[in-house]
Amino acid sequence: MKSLEVIRKTCEYTGIPYPKSHEINWNDNAVWDDMITSPSGIFQFEGNYAYEMLKQFHPHKINDMSIVNAALRPSGASYRNRLLSGEINKNPSPIIDALLADNNGYLIFQEDTIKFLQQICGLSGSEADNIRRAIGRKQVDRLEKALPKILSGYCQMSPQPKEIAEQEAKQFLKIIEDSARYQFGFNHSQGYSMIGYLCAYLRYYHPEEFIAAYLNCANNTDDIVYGTELAKLKNVKILPIKFGKSLADYSVDKPSHAIYKGIESIKYCNAQIADELMNLAQSKEYEDFIDLLNDINARTSVNSRQLEILTGLNYFSDFGNNKKLLEVEKLYDKFAGIKQIKKDKMEELGVNEFLMKKYAEKETAKIYKGINWLGLLKELCDKIPNESLDLIRQMKFEKDHLEYVNTVMPDISKDYYVIVEFIQNKDASKPRLVARRIYDGEEIKTRIKYSKIYQANPFGLWSILKIDGFDKEFKKRPDSTGKWVETDELEDILNSYEVIKE
Secondary structure (H helix, E strand, O other): OHHHHHHHHHHHHHOOOOOOHHHOOOOOHHHHHHHOOOOOOOOOOOOHHHHHHHHHHOOOOHHHHHHHHHHOOHHHOOOHHHHHOOOOOOOOOHHHHHHOHHHOOOOOEHHHHHHHHHHHOOOOHHHHHHHHHHHHOOOHHHHHHHHHHHHHHHHHHOOOOHHHHHHHHHHHHHHHHHHHHHOEOHHHHHHHHHHHHHHHHHHHHOHHHHHHHHHHOOOOHHHHHHHHHHHHHOOOEEEOOOOOOOOOOOEEEHHHOEEEOOOOOOOOOOHHHHHHHHHHHHHOOOOOHHHHHHHHHHHOOOOHHHHHHHHHOOOOHHHOOHHHHHHHHHHHHHHOOOOEEEHHHHHHHOOOHHHHHHHEEEEOOOEEEEEOHHHHHHHHHHOOOOOOOOHHHHHHHHHHHOOOOOOOOOOOOOOEEEEEEEEOOOOOOOOEEEEEEOOOOOEEEEEEOOHHHHHHOOOOOOOEEEEOOOEEEEEEEEOOOOOEEEEEEEEEEEOOEEEEEO
16 A cells, blocks of 8 residues: 555656556556666665565566565465576476466466466366366365366367376476465566555656655655665765755656755654644744744744754754754743843852843842843854754764664765664674764665674774775675575675774
8 A cells, every 4th residue: 555655646747647556658668777776766676685585586567576576475485496596397297387377387376376377278167267276275076077178178289198197297286286376376476566666667667756656655754765765876866854844755856857855754743734844934034043933932933842843953054054043943942032130049040130221121229120021032143153953962862863874074085984773792792883974975784703802892873983995705695405505795894994983
């Protein structure tokens, strides 16, 4: 259902009708080639194992994709490695090879069994399906009752002598029996594959709209990460939330080949405040942040936590850097609407006698009254340096509220990384981690291979490292027999680094 919703939203954002099957070019080689550049958004193939199978088979038609879809299922265990290696299966006879030619000679689908019984053995469609069911349910008596008709029909089709033809038919019936219980339905697989291809088609021709739709339909953090990685692959910029630009959902800015992040996707935020803030932005031009804060308090439902989150994420960047604006908000909470200040509270509030005399209409022995709080507040805020949060605090803020890190600093050397995920093993000597390059945000999943290196230079979550590079080693994974085998996949190994900040 998520994939269908992604397709629907992509069409909506693009302004095209939801495509009908006869309107789609199912043989677009550009789409087929692009499909294996990334698993993101390809229905049924977003998992690593499924995607590796798809890449290895490199489909160029829907039936190819359907074969891989079926081979993923338990019924594919007996043939999937041979299929993926490009081996053509040889059956008991050439007429069966011809029947299964579209499947590279493999018995894959329930419908293949029906085709064999109907087209070669002469059974009717209903008879063939009933026998298929009987084989799948181990109903030997029903198979034995139909066996004479099956053998007779096969012998009439086969050019071989009767004895050999019967042996071929029985041999293939045994193959059917061994796999029938788990066979995948061709119609099921075709439908799944058509949805997957349509995702790939829209992803290729309408990348901004597809990525926006994909992110808006995200069910979890992994979906957000996949969508973000896909945007990088397609050179689509995902711009941070911005006052006057961001809606509740991710939204497409086609001229700049970009997508603005949606406010509703942020922790503790919602569509209502997104709409209210957009209405403010469209209602007038704000001269400064304090005027905007007045209207946010008076005309929206934004609460203090939501305001702090949006500010920390640089939503209000047109009015200053986030560290300054967070300080402005604190002062606003202290002074907004204040009409008088006791003299013994002045130091606590951070104001001096000069400012109080400047902005108060009346002074008594103990109190300044009739305060022009707006003027006082603006003068106090003008003195705050226009600074941003430091790097680590900014990244922590993003991790807490976006559930991923977004900050990059292209003026920093490419050798510097921040540890954004850190997982210790049982003996705490060879941690697995995600190192994020500060320069461009590239994230490397790596590990320490030799414990002495880590013990000599320990670090942890949010440490900054200077890394000269990563070694590579082949990953291993179990094959269909459970044995561990080498793969073409490489794993990054962190062996040489300098801890800059723990």
